Amino acid sequence: MSGFLAGLLVAVLPLLAAGFWLGRRTTRPRSLGGLGTPVEHATFETLHTASLAAPPLRAGLTEETARKSARRLRTLLGTDALCLTDQDTVLAWEGVGEHHKTQIMDRLSGPLENGRGEAFRLDCVEPDCPVRWAVVAPLTVDDRVHGALVACAPRESAVLVRATGEVARWVSVQLELADLDQSRTRLIEAEIKALRAQISPHFIFNSLAVIASFVRTDPERARELLLEFADFTRYSFRRHGDFTTLADELHAIDHYLTLVRARFGDRLSVTLQIAPEVLPVTLPFLCLQPLVENAVKHGLEGGTGQVDKSHISITAQDAGAEALVVIEDDGPGMDPAWLRRILAGEVSPSGGIGLSNVDDRLRQVYGDDYGLVIETALGAGMKITARLPKYQPGVHSAGRLSRE
Amino acid sequence: MNENYAVPAVALVVVATVFVGAFGLRISRTTSDFYVASRTVGPRLNAAAISGEYLSAASFLGIAGLVLVQGPDMLWYPVGYTAGYLVLLLFVAAPLRRSGAYTLPDFAEARLASQSVRRLAGAFVVGVGWLYLLPQLQGAGLTLNVLTGAPKSLGGIIVAVVVVATVAAGGMRSITFVQAFQYWLKLTALLVPALFLVLAWQGDGSPRNAFDEPAAFREHRVVRVDSGLDLKLAAPLNVTATGTVDGERYEDEKVRLTEGVHRIAQGTRLGFTKGDHVPVADRGSNGGMSTSLAEGREDRPLYATYGLILATFLGTMGLPHVVVRFYTSPNGVAARRTTVVVLGLIGAFYLLPPVYGALGRLYAPELTLTGDADAAVLLLPDRVIGGLGGDLLGALVAGGAFAAFLSTASGLTMAVAGVLTQDVLPARGVRHFRLGTVLSMIVPLMASVVVGGLPVADAVGLAFAVSASSFCPLLVLGIWWRRLTPPGAAAGMLVGGGSALLAVAATMAGFPGTGPLHALLAWPALWSVPLGFLTMVLVSLATPGLVPAGTAAILARFHLPEQVSGGQVRTAVSAKEVDA
Numbered sequence: 001m002s003g004f005l006a007g008l009l010v011a012v013l014p015l016l017a018a019g020f021w022l023g024r025r026t027t028r029p030r031s032l033g034g035l036g037t038p039v040e041h042a043t044f045e046t047l048h049t050a051s052l053a054a055p056p057l058r059a060g061l062t063e064e065t066a067r068k069s070a071r072r073l074r075t076l077l078g079t080d081a082l083c084l085t086d087q088d089t090v091l092a093w094e095g096v097g098e099h100h101k102t103q104i105m106d107r108l109s110g111p112l113e114n115g116r117g118e119a120f121r122l123d124c125v126e127p128d129c130p131v132r133w134a135v136v137a138p139l140t141v142d143d144r145v146h147g148a149l150v151a152c153a154p155r156e157s158a159v160l161v162r163a164t165g166e167v168a169r170w171v172s173v174q175l176e177l178a179d180l181d182q183s184r185t186r187l188i189e190a191e192i193k194a195l196r197a198q199i200s201p202h203f204i205f206n207s208l209a210v211i212a213s214f215v216r217t218d219p220e221r222a223r224e225l226l227l228e229f230a231d232f233t234r235y236s237f238r239r240h241g242d243f244t245t246l247a248d249e250l251h252a253i254d255h256y257l258t259l260v261r262a263r264f265g266d267r268l269s270v271t272l273q274i275a276p277e278v279l280p281v282t283l284p285f286l287c288l289q290p291l292v293e294n295a296v297k298h299g300l301e302g303g304t305g306q307v308d309k310s311h312i313s314i315t316a317q318d319a320g321a322e323a324l325v326v327i328e329d330d331g332p333g334m335d336p337a338w339l340r341r342i343l344a345g346e347v348s349p350s351g352g353i354g355l356s357n358v359d360d361r362l363r364q365v366y367g368d369d370y371g372l373v374i375e376t377a378l379g380a381g382m383k384i385t386a387r388l389p390k391y392q393p394g395v396h397s398a399g400r401l402s403r404e
Numbered sequence: 405m406n407e408n409y410a411v412p413a414v415a416l417v418v419v420a421t422v423f424v425g426a427f428g429l430r431i432s433r434t435t436s437d438f439y440v441a442s443r444t445v446g447p448r449l450n451a452a453a454i455s456g457e458y459l460s461a462a463s464f465l466g467i468a469g470l471v472l473v474q475g476p477d478m479l480w481y482p483v484g485y486t487a488g489y490l491v492l493l494l495f496v497a498a499p500l501r502r503s504g505a506y507t508l509p510d511f512a513e514a515r516l517a518s519q520s521v522r523r524l525a526g527a528f529v530v531g532v533g534w535l536y537l538l539p540q541l542q543g544a545g546l547t548l549n550v551l552t553g554a555p556k557s558l559g560g561i562i563v564a565v566v567v568v569a570t571v572a573a574g575g576m577r578s579i580t581f582v583q584a585f586q587y588w589l590k591l592t593a594l595l596v597p598a599l600f601l602v603l604a605w606q607g608d609g610s611p612r613n614a615f616d617e618p619a620a621f622r623e624h625r626v627v628r629v630d631s632g633l634d635l636k637l638a639a640p641l642n643v644t645a646t647g648t649v650d651g652e653r654y655e656d657e658k659v660r661l662t663e664g665v666h667r668i669a670q671g672t673r674l675g676f677t678k679g680d681h682v683p684v685a686d687r688g689s690n691g692g693m694s695t696s697l698a699e700g701r702e703d704r705p706l707y708a709t710y711g712l713i714l715a716t717f718l719g720t721m722g723l724p725h726v727v728v729r730f731y732t733s734p735n736g737v738a739a740r741r742t743t744v745v746v747l748g749l750i751g752a753f754y755l756l757p758p759v760y761g762a763l764g765r766l767y768a769p770e771l772t773l774t775g776d777a778d779a780a781v782l783l784l785p786d787r788v789i790g791g792l793g794g795d796l797l798g799a800l801v802a803g804g805a806f807a808a809f810l811s812t813a814s815g816l817t818m819a820v821a822g823v824l825t826q827d828v829l830p831a832r833g834v835r836h837f838r839l840g841t842v843l844s845m846i847v848p849l850m851a852s853v854v855v856g857g858l859p860v861a862d863a864v865g866l867a868f869a870v871s872a873s874s875f876c877p878l879l880v881l882g883i884w885w886r887r888l889t890p891p892g893a894a895a896g897m898l899v900g901g902g903s904a905l906l907a908v909a910a911t912m913a914g915f916p917g918t919g920p921l922h923a924l925l926a927w928p929a930l931w932s933v934p935l936g937f938l939t940m941v942l943v944s945l946a947t948p949g950l951v952p953a954g955t956a957a958i959l960a961r962f963h964l965p966e967q968v969s970g971g972q973v974r975t976a977v978s979a980k981e982v983d984a
Contacts, residue, residue, distance in 0.1 A: 321822040390506035
């Protein structure tokens with residue numbers, strides 16, 4: 001009896017899950033069916049089809065995205081065949097009459113050159129081939145022709161010409177958005193590079209001054225500090241890869257702290273608690289060091305007047321599929337409203353750039369759920385929490401892998 | 405069994421686990437030991453952690469019970485459990501680590517860039533995890549029942565509560581140290597009593613007839629039958645009975661049982677004299693972990709053995725709690741070294757349970773009758789050594805058994821909860837890992853309470869079979885075959901893993917009680933693994949256009965050492981892709 005129950009449970013659970021999934025997949029479009037007049041219904045259908053074709057195109061015009069969207073676009077136009085091309089090849093052919101590929105490519109040079117639409121007759125030896133007429137509409141982004149959308153039909157039709165033109169314009173808008181996405185990514189990459197350069201001046205001057213002060217009194221110490229300095233700069237100036245591991249980042253922080261402690265001596269104390277299983281976690285290059293730098297500045301230099309002593313604690317914990325990194329200082333704290341304005345980019349005081357940049361980069365890499373969480377108030381220190389997923393597609397310490 | 409020692413031992417293990425988990429972080433207060441604190445986990449520590457997490461109740465108690473009841477044939481279980489890591493070492497360990505994936509769904513996404521394959525893999529992780537958690541909870545219930553006479557579901561509830569409390573409250577801040585500690589605890593808890601037991605056995609004149617068929621009583625022994633059973637006698641037997649035999653009531657009377665089948669009612673006490681052969685119990689599926697799918701095995705021992713070998717050899721790589729541990733290794737080479745050490749550690753551990761099984765057959769043969777064969781490990785110290793020493797050793801074993809439940813259960817819970825929070829529950833800012841933890845534990849707990857007496861060693865075997873038929877094709881083909889496509893992977897997992905799961909369900913429901921069909925369903929790995937591979941290959945070949953872009957680069961990353969694949973090779977790979 002109990003065995004039977006167990007078997008039933010095991011069998012029913014996957015079935016329930018499958019049913020739930022199927023149900024969700026099938027009900028979504030149907031829920032539109034009961035709404036409005038037939039005209040409105042047709043509008044809904046069209047918009048729905050258009051919205052389905054949009055996501056693949058947002059990744060740019062490639063063979064894969066063209067194939068995925070071509071099917072939806074053909075439904076949208078209701079033609080026998082539809083093809084998407086780039087400057088020189090057919091990326092995807094959806095529907096019948098694929099033997100016209102070369103013929104169409106030959107006729108495309110004109111429209112691709114001048115960016116104007118065209119309709120022409122197709123010659124075909126097969127008597128029952130339904131593809132007799134082709135309408136070409138170029139796809140343009142920023143006035144440059146990227147490719148063309150070709151709709152094929154049995155006979156000439158002004159409606160089709162008009163519709164094809166509209167759809168091509170809509171596709172062009174999607175491609176423009178893809179372009180925007182790309183330039184946004186490029187912008188953030190440029191920002192990362194900017195951040196790397198940004199660390200240096202302030203810190204380099206201070207470190208060199210400290211090392212210079214030891215050269216006569218304690219040459220051995222000066223030598224060690226110089227080596228630490230070399231290690232740290234080597235890490236922060238390295239050129240390859242956008243990502244690093246938590247272990248490497250912590251080592252860089254170690255070098256950094258050694259140099260800072262040489263300057264502040266006993267005034268700065270640091271506690272470190274690391275769960276060793278999160279050390280291999282991959283994270284954006286130099287995204288914790290600025291936080292520590294911020295804590296140091298904030299604890300010892302910032303606020304009104306000098307603070308006597310400051311304590312910083314760095315904790316890295318294992319939390320399921322994420323690592324939790326907490327950096328805490330007992331400095332003078334900060335007004336939350338002011339901090340909010342810094343993070344929103346409205347004001348940029350010294351030292352605040354690091355925080356908002358790290359926040360931006362974490363959001364860009366892991367999504368908006370993974371921004372920095374900062375808890376602070378005047379006179380209450382500051383606690384910065386970063387959550388780092390252990391795995392994120394495209395994030396790898398050996399460098400970013402592009403899928404194109 | 406003296407509970408005055410056993411209960412404090414179990415409590416001590418629980419407290420120690422929580423303590424090591426909460427305070428096992430590396431803490432540094434001066435910069436000089438900063439380097440120590442941020443040192444990655446070495447192969448030896450990580451291997452101990454993997455072993456600690458892997459050696460479950462089925463290993464600690466179940467194998468001894470299986471050997472006791474069914475003899476040396478059952479040694480295939482420890483061999484299979486260990487050899488799984490050999491396959492893992494050869495084909496999977498280093499590439500899996502280099503893929504950067506934390507869980508199996510992560511691997512599916514990294515390799516195939518498909519959200520739907522990821523979700524499917526997640527579903528199978530949850531399924532395998534739950535199938536594997538069930539025997540852990542039942543084993544805990546059995547242990548507590550043997551130790552204190554508490555109801556059988558109580559132990560499972562205690563383990564569930566402790567695990568959920570520590571995992572959900574973020575108490576397991578450093579699971580590596582906890583699991584490594586648990587491994588050494590488990591090894592000690594089996595090794596020390598085993599030494600004493602072997603000494604006692606030598607003092608007894610080293611009797612060697614452990615596996616003579618059938619086992620015989622070595623002294624006068626009264627056996628209490630906890631649940632009704634049918635005795636199958638090959639020869640007449642004289643017993644002293646108190647209770648009901650064949651429908652007749654006896655009160656401490658001598659009964660002569662003739663050849664054939666006799667019905668013994670629940671609660672009956674049977675007294676056997678020295679030298680009596682232990683009668684064979686003919687029971688349904690009402691026993692503990694060791695009652696196994698005996699019928700199918702007796703019908704087709706060769707088929708069953710091969711099914712077992714295939715499931716355990718190939719299933720280990722798909723166990724969700726094992727896979728996540730490899731992430732702790734800093735790189736692929738370290739992952740491989742870790743696996744080698746794991747092989748050593750697990751191999752050493754698995755030498756011990758068969759010793760208990762053999763000694764159990766000598767000194768506690770009546771366990772085959774009462775259906776509590778899994779308790780052999782727990783009962784032997786008291787039975788063989790006795791006195792205070794026996795009690796203390798028994799307490800040590802009990803503590804080790806609880807360490808086994810806690811470590812495996814917490815590892816599985818974390819793995820299942822991770823998948824649930826990432827892929828199933830809706831994300832709301834801070835993802836609710838706690839809800840996932842509770843959810844991942846409550847389902848197997850309910851199942852273990854509702855379906856009390858399930859043949860549980862089989863649940864482990866079946867979890868292995870499902871894992872071998874779904875994840876093994878995904879991992880092996882994903883790592884070694886560049887033409888794998890997302891639809892192929894999904895179809896292979898569904899057909900292989902799904903058919904294994906259905907076979908599991910049919911077996912648990914007791915659908916065909918006997919015959920070749922039963923053997924096929926009870927040991928599905930032998931046909932479901934090839935089926936999974938075949939489906940994956942054929943569907944992938946049928947959809948050549950859907951090979952994910954960048955496959956060559958990803959495979960290069962899987963197979964090249966990290967230092968190489970960092971910079972220059974990537975350009976070479978992309979040049980190759982242009983050619984293709």
